[in-house]
Amino acid sequence: MRALLIVNPNATSTTPAARDLLAHALSSQVQVRVVQTTHRGHAAELARRAHLDGTGLIIVHGGDGTVNEVVNGLLGAPEPAAMSDLTIGPIPLLAVVPGGSANVFARSLGIDPDPVVATNQLIELLELRERRKIGLAHCDGRWFTFNAGLGLDAQVCEAIDVARAKGHAATPTRYVRTAVRAFFRASGHEPTLTVEVPGHDPVDGVHYAFVSNSSPWTYLNRRPVAVNPDTGFDTGLGVFAMRSMSVAASLPVVRQLLTPGSNPKSRNLFRIDDTPRVRITSSAPIGLQMDGDYIGKRTEVEFVSVRDALTVIAPSRG
Structure with missing residues (x-):
């Protein structure tokens, strides 16, 4: 499976060492490409492109704001009356390795707030092919997760x-x-x-x-x-x-x-x-x-x- 690792280098608890550890660990399970965000909205742009080019998995290493951008990039503008028209092709799987301050979304899913522990947890989940469907919400023309x-x-x-x-x-x-x-x-x-x-x-x-x-x-x-x-x-x-x-x-x-x-x-x-x-x-x-x-x-x-x-x-x- 092709995967994209989106890293927000400005998030509270992201470090180059954690990023490199995560990329190395993921390489045993998926074909991973690493991209760092450089500006507001960049994570959404990256997620949108990855979706269009058939990437199967997007891993976010950042805080809740970065996760929100990725979700909105994947799903596009909410149109509840025509959910089938939101996207082109299957939506990639999403994984999160916490890198922010609160990391509410990831922790609510049962992901450990420590990036190293969360990395090992993600590898195990990938090995077990464990995943779940979740509901989201939207208002004011965009999605929110928690x-x-x-x-x-x-x-x-x-x-x-x-x-x-x-x-x-x-x-x-x-x-x-x-x-x-x-x-x-x-x-x-x-x-x-x-x-x-x-x-x-x-x-x-x-x-x-x-x-x-x-x-x-x-x-x-x-x-x-x-x-x-x-x-x-x-x-x-x-x-x-x-x-x-x-x-x-x-x-x-x-x-x-x-x-x-x-x-x-x-x-x-x-x-x-x-x-x-x-x-x-x-x-x-x-x-x-x-x-x-x-x-x-x-x-x-x-x-x-x-x-x-x-x-x-x-x-x-x-």
Whole structure:
């Protein structure tokens, strides 16, 4: 099988040594070509070309942003009414060796966050021919793999992007500090969001909303943070929408999110774990993020779940 290894050399935990180890290990299983990304959007371009030239496997060594680019390069613009028209020929298999800071997508699939361990894991999975189909989601004309959101998390992603541009690493500590600052800046603002899901009355007065395609929503180092624990790659979307920004209402919810095995509940929280779509509108432009990348401000977004959209090299149960 011909394979393309896409490496983002600027990702948090990618190194030339890890790249070379991965390429050497893969050569025992597949005919591998290695390409490093050089600019934003390059991973999508490489994935699109590899798909068109019949490459059977794409391995991503980078963070969640690089994975997102590759997925969008493979599948093209989402057109749910005509999925058969999205691509030309069979879609290559996808594998990920983590190289970013959070690596939410790979870890949600059961891939070890350590690149060396993940490399050995990938070789074993290739030997066993182990793979699984997963669902994806889309909104605003592009795909996302694990989560998207309007409001608070988008503000955090925007601030982290600015910090990265200034040379600051996207560490868990920086994410927490940024999230706390964003929360208190937004706490005095009026809610602008209305959430609509099939089978439920519209929920208004929402300050921020997370939409998940998998669980956990993110990781703090090795600790999973699960906003919709019953959402997964084999279900519809999870929705987590808060109707309060008060400290008294928020702290119990945060405590639940950080407690393993908890099922977040609050009278100020609207949460559903399996819906095919969700429409969120805002009375004023509000930030949107997908897979940790800040997209921009929107007033209306529809999120759609697509089952069995992609086949990945991963343990049968992530």
